[in-house]
Amino acid sequence: MVNIDDFVKRLEIILDYYGLNASSFADKIGVQRSSMSHLLSGRNKPSLDFVMKILDVFPEVDLYWILIGKGNFPKSENETLEFEPKSDLKTEDSPASFNQNYSGVDLFSQLNYEEEKPVIKNSIETKKQNITFEEDEIEKIVIFYKNGTFKAYKP
Template identity: 70%
Template sequence: MVNIDDFVKRLETILDYYGLNASAFADKIGVQRSSMSHLLSGRNKPSLDFVMKILEVFPDVDLYWILIGRGNFPKSNDEDFEIPQSSTPIQSNQNSGADLFSSVGINEEEKRETKKASAPKNVNINLEDDEIEKIVLFYKNGTFKAYSP
């Protein structure tokens, strides 16, 4: 699964490397500027079409690097990456409007996974007069969980 925050960081690396702003990049690969803005802000996820347009226009971008961070940017010609072979056939998704990187389902192990948080510093809470509305946990990987009592 593609981590969207990491994908955006790699996309920003490409922008810096070629000295382009988001608008010029969008124009160059042939997508709407608003699509680029929504992607960089984390509102939208990248589509397969978007990734393929990047690879067509910028040959120095490696597919595995842009998607999962493996490999190098700019792409070096002497490195060969082994493409993992699946034992099950790949079925095409007939819904062309579907997002390529959306998760299909979350397995039970991921649901049960919890992370330990470090003890907060300088906590000054007076619970006598205040009622808790929401508790939000922020994780280092950029995700968060909100709990309401």
């Protein structure tokens, strides 16, 4: 989770580094000045869109540095962030590893529903036979069209 106070401090470091005030920074990354003001005051939290705009305009800003303070600003070309998984996360030696749960089934292949249609059709035909109408029972007839429109008729 991003600590807002720390994020604002890192944002102020960026402003100082480039010699920009909040208004010119907001204009440069393409956000409203009020958004920048609300963020700096701690009223609002930074959105992902806001952070991505900073990274697009200022490539020297490291994603992990701006979000959680890991890494350096400005980032160096040969810098890599070491990630150590938490001890409570499952590893490859764990009994429930990914490879053991993977069944090899193609999840994106198209399903064939042709076999089910006759069963559904027979069920509908059976229900139609059991329905009887008398003229005085019909209140309204509604016709639905494929384009999403409908017409209602009252006899």
